[in-house]
Amino acid sequence: xxxxxxxxxxxxxxxxxxxxxxxxxxxxxxxxxxxxxxxxxxxxxxxxxxxxxxxxxxxxxxxxxxxxxxxxxxxxxxxxxxxxxxxxxxxxxxxxxxxxxxxxxxxxxxxxxxxxxxxxxxxxxxxxxxxxxxxxxxx
Numbered sequence: 001x002x003x004x005x006x007x008x009x010x011x012x013x014x015x016x017x018x019x020x021x022x023x024x025x026x027x028x029x030x031x032x033x034x035x036x037x038x039x040x041x042x043x044x045x046x047x048x049x050x051x052x053x054x055x056x057x058x059x060x061x062x063x064x065x066x067x068x069x070x071x072x073x074x075x076x077x078x079x080x081x082x083x084x085x086x087x088x089x090x091x092x093x094x095x096x097x098x099x100x101x102x103x104x105x106x107x108x109x110x111x112x113x114x115x116x117x118x119x120x121x122x123x124x125x126x127x128x129x130x131x132x133x134x135x136x137x138x139x
Contacts, residue, residue, distance in 0.1 A: 002120060004113075005117040006061075008117035009114070009117045009118055012106055021051075027097060027101040034093070040085075042084075056077070060121065067124065078131065078132030095123070099115060
């Protein structure tokens, strides 16, 4: 991970924290509006899903410098998402809408470097989740 990636992600998330639930709710509304085929994959109601996303983002951000601390959790999450029917191509949809939502929420505060940092973190998270999904499928 690039040296300032963790700092950039933490800084932008800190700006979102006061409105984190609204931003995450907006994310899911955008995701389901753009990709309605994804809605059935999320069994929880929207409020529960928002809480789960906020918790996961907090968890990932807390371990940016030491991703091995949360790797088993992320791999298990990936296996669970595979069981729900999440496909490899769905991760790119999620990333696209997440970055769009962050840009909307943060405006000029989310510069190109911060967007690149979020993309790097998401791609690492996504790879770990997909590894967990693959390991799960192999059993």
